[in-house]
Amino acid sequence: MTAPSDNLPPLGVRDLAAVWHPCTQMKDHERELPLIAIRRGQGVWLEDMEGRRYLDAISSWWVNLFGHANPVISAAVARQLAELEHVIFAGFTHEPAVDVAEALIRLAPPGLARCFFADNGSAAVEVAVKMSFHFWRNSGKPGKQRFITLANSYHGETLGALAVGNVALYKDIYAPLLMDVITAPSPDGYAREPGESAESHSRRMFAPMRELLERHAHEAAAVIVEPLVQCAGSMRMYHPVYLRLLRAACDEFNVHLIADEIAVGFGRTGTLFACEQAQITPDFLCLSKGLTGGYLPLSAVLTTSTVYDAFYDEYTKLNAFLHSHSYTGNPLACAAARATLGIFASTPVIERNRELAAHMARATASLADHPHVAEVRQQGMILAIEMVRQRSSREPYDFRERRGLKVYRHALQRGAVLRPIGNVVYFMPPYVITPEEIDLLADIARTGIDAATCD
Numbered sequence: 528m529t530a531p532s533d534n535l536p537p538l539g540v541r542d543l544a545a546v547w548h549p550c551t552q553m554k555d556h557e558r559e560l561p562l563i564a565i566r567r568g569q570g571v572w573l574e575d576m577e578g579r580r581y582l583d584a585i586s587s588w589w590v591n592l593f594g595h596a597n598p599v600i601s602a603a604v605a606r607q608l609a610e611l612e613h614v615i616f617a618g619f620t621h622e623p624a625v626d627v628a629e630a631l632i633r634l635a636p637p638g639l640a641r642c643f644f645a646d647n648g649s650a651a652v653e654v655a656v657k658m659s660f661h662f663w664r665n666s667g668k669p670g671k672q673r674f675i676t677l678a679n680s681y682h683g684e685t686l687g688a689l690a691v692g693n694v695a696l697y698k699d700i701y702a703p704l705l706m707d708v709i710t711a712p713s714p715d716g717y718a719r720e721p722g723e724s725a726e727s728h729s730r731r732m733f734a735p736m737r738e739l740l741e742r743h744a745h746e747a748a749a750v751i752v753e754p755l756v757q758c759a760g761s762m763r764m765y766h767p768v769y770l771r772l773l774r775a776a777c778d779e780f781n782v783h784l785i786a787d788e789i790a791v792g793f794g795r796t797g798t799l800f801a802c803e804q805a806q807i808t809p810d811f812l813c814l815s816k817g818l819t820g821g822y823l824p825l826s827a828v829l830t831t832s833t834v835y836d837a838f839y840d841e842y843t844k845l846n847a848f849l850h851s852h853s854y855t856g857n858p859l860a861c862a863a864a865r866a867t868l869g870i871f872a873s874t875p876v877i878e879r880n881r882e883l884a885a886h887m888a889r890a891t892a893s894l895a896d897h898p899h900v901a902e903v904r905q906q907g908m909i910l911a912i913e914m915v916r917q918r919s920s921r922e923p924y925d926f927r928e929r930r931g932l933k934v935y936r937h938a939l940q941r942g943a944v945l946r947p948i949g950n951v952v953y954f955m956p957p958y959v960i961t962p963e964e965i966d967l968l969a970d971i972a973r974t975g976i977d978a979a980t981c982d
């Protein structure tokens with residue numbers, strides 16, 4: 528007997544008839560690159576409808592920290608689900624949100640005293656940009672309206688976030704819709720001279736940023752940066768000294784500093800927040816991705832009392848920050864975040880990550896000599912391998928050759944999700960990965976890079 532569901536086309540076919548996927552040329556999926564339908568996840572593993580397993584080496588787009596179907600987080604969300612799924616967050620509050628706000632303020636660099644919730648990373652960037660602009664207006668400096676950004680930066684896809692970002696692939700087509708920003712060169716350490724240290728390169732690359740700050744101080748509201756790693760910009764990394772210099776110059780020229788730790792926060796770079804490595808406190812700290820352990824969309828913007836106080840006044844002055852999202856402070860998402868922060872509090876996550884990061888370095892060390900690898904770079908739990916046509920000249924592969932895609936397909940066949948950015952293969956795994964699983968990943972990456980670069 529045939530069950531009714533047997534008459535339905537496989538999920539992939541149904542999907543292609545109805546769904547439009549993010550960041551995807553849908554034509555790719557019609558023949559060569561079948562969509563993979565996932566049935567369940569457990570720890571670092573995903574399982575498809577046929578029972579094949581894939582090691583999730585990219586934490587499902589950098590969100591997962593403690594594994595899929597993590598029993599602690601799942602139980603916390605289930606408990607919350609039985610109590611309260613959602614309530615309007617204007618005029619009302621609830622324990623999960625207050626707990627998360629208090630915990631974030633406790634954990635974040637000293638001086639951040641207020642937590643504003645939104646529901647994804649791009650929205651957090653919009654909030655920080657609007658708050659900074661509005662702060663200067665409330666403070667009698669309405670001329671400070673422009674934003675300084677770094678080349679090769681990424682801050683999300685909504686129009687404000689896209690405007691302050693700088694990855695041409697995502698941004699250029701929408702240029703007519705975007706506000707004009709001031710762009711400083713990236714401190715990207717990949718561009719350093721042979722023999723130059725990362726620190727001296729980052730110091731040298733700060734000079735043009737300082738000049739821009741000086742020249743535009745009267746009209747600049749804020750500088751926005753991704754601390755230490757430009758993740759979507761091919762995992763390019765720089766030295767913490769850049770952030771120290773930037774903090775000092777922002778103070779000198781009276782410009783806000785927005786730290787977008789949406790990707791690098793929550794232990795990815797080896798410290799809980801990347802700003803810690805420069806011992807700085809930004810005026811705005813944007814968090815999302817790992818905040819809920821990869822369970823539910825939630826973001827937070829932390830800021831100082833100084834910023835908060837500039838909005839605090841009689842209603843009739845119309846100085847308040849009237850930004851909102853329907854699902855602001857969603858209790859389920861906050862319960863997941865509270866449980867995630869609880870894991871950081873109750874287990875030595877950062878210490879264990881140090882060992883895992885050292886293991887990632889050892890497992891991939893031999894790739895540094897590969898004839899088509901220009902650099903293996905690492906910042907804590909982020910490790911990236913830059914594939915090039917020619918190692919000595921660092922001549923890149925033409926993007927049309929899609930070398931990264933070859934690694935992606937190879938990895939899927941061998942049971943791992945490695946999703947290169949262009950020609951950069953990277954690992955950003957959940958923290959519950961084991962050393963043996965790292966060895967497996969390194970082997971899959973090595974054989975994948977061999978296969979992708981052999982012609």
Ligand SMILES: *Cc1c(COP(=O)(O)O)cnc(C)c1O
Nearest residue numbers: 647648649681682683787789790
């Ligand atoms: C992913 C990301 C964003 C955008 O977050 P979304 O939740 O995808 O909107 C912003 N900034 C950085 C640094 C990111 O990596």
